[in-house]
Amino acid sequence: MAATESPERRSMGDRVYDAIFTNRLWRSIFRSGYPNTPRNQMLAVATNVFLHLHPTRIHRTHVKITHTFCLGGLSFFLFLGLTISGVLLMFYYVPSVERAYEDILALETDVRFGQLMRNMHRWMAHGMVLTVLMHMMRVFYTGAYKPPREFNWVVGVVLLVLTLLLSFTGYLLPWDQLALWAITVGTNMVGSAPLLGEPNRFVLVGGFQVGQAALIRFYTLHVIGLPLMAAVFMTVHFWRIRRDGGLARPL
Amino acid sequence: MAAANTQPVAASRAVEARKRRQREEELLVWPDLVFIEFISAVLFTVLTVALAVLVDAILLDRANPAVTPNPSKAPWYFLNLQELLLHMHPALAGVIVPTVALIALGAIPYWDNTAEGQGEWLSTPRAWLNTYVGAGVGSVGTLLLILFDDAQHAKIWEKLTGTDWPIPALRNLRAIQNEIPWPKSWLKVPLGDKVLRTDLLGLPKISLNINIPGLIVEQIIPLSTMVGLPILLSIVAWKTKIAQTKRDHMILQFSGFIAVYVTLTIIGTYVRGEGLALVPYTIFAGDH
């Protein structure tokens, strides 16, 4: 009972909560009591690893929707949604030029909710590119990049690049005409760089044209390499927000 | 002793008062923030599910390396670069511009390291003004440059007057290379043979030939446009007192950049059709 505190007048809700949740199993999971007193509310945040991304208190102006328009949070939310729907898609998709297109067709016709899953993944991916760009604009126009937050802005730029690369690598996977030629156009741009362009393009595509080698490279980057990097940079991003003293405020 | 003590006490009282005031302006994350996060997560889950039920993701024919669709387009967020590709050397459009743009973006806080306007939406005196000016100049300027390179001025002239455009060399960018009688020797300057004499060092010869008119049209003019116009904008804004502080210039340039980015993306997406000509286009237009 060390970390709990009861309000002076116990309401019906408190009693029901106590009756259900004051047992050893529940206590072993959640260390704080029902969050209806300031102390327990802070403990609810501070003792939970996920909520602990937040501080326990936050300035009034920052919970106003119009301050952030939730854009950073939405980018993160979409990233999580993409991870979940992406894992489901991986159950049905084999990254080979013989099978990839057929797998997508089968996903759309034979798999229950397959089309829905694919649609959600696609729309969330487009959505994330948009929310990340708009988040960058909100950070800029609220002057939130200024010291001491310079480095977190740079981390943000890296996240922007990773978001674009995630989307770009995913674009090839359905192996339809749109995918093949978009990636051909895109990788040819890389190839036009002075000196190292062509070697770089060759490494990226794994050959002279976009084929099996490119598909497996893009797939691997898309499902594991880039998401891991994005997760690492997001961890740093969130950590730095708290270390830099929460969201920026006028001096 | 007593006198020496009072001052720190008064100061610490003030500090405490400030702390108390700050505390009063703060809210608890649970429930105030967690509630908002929960609601927006639910809202956006519902929205994405609804969108996914209503609109299917596109799937064209099976990939076929033998059939090049016309037009072939990169994903929409790279169509701005693909648009640039039509007007300059591919190395410039495809690699150098995006690299420099990203580095410049990352460098913003190291240029504008003042505390001015921090933590509030466009709170400095000329913030909105610079947003409008930057966005206006960026979008209109981009549009005009694209129309020029598409020879729209010449085409309109020809339609109105019924005669040929009088200055062939200014029909579009490429015309500068094709319509001006450049000296023959400029078309192939053997830099490798004459200047970079690696053979004198016992190394293999470099066969590097420079086409000066080509260099001017594909690299020098686009580069000086992309660097020069933003600098010019900042100078004019500074002289006219539209932009006075670092933050002003930053807002001006950033808004200009976003406007250019958006304009290029929209044109690349919706107004580049067959052969990447300037005609209305949607991906759903063809026979798929």
Ligand code: HEM
């Ligand atoms: C995957 C991409 C990203 C995610 C998930 C993300 C997430 C977040 C979140 C949740 C916040 C808290 C406040 C808010 O929601 O606005 C935040 C703040 C911030 N973000 Fe991002 N972000 C991303 C990309 C970026 C980009 C592209 C930039 C800038 C180039 C950036 C720069 C910043 C800065 C400087 C802050 C602190 C803002 C302040 O103090 O008010 N982030 N980010």
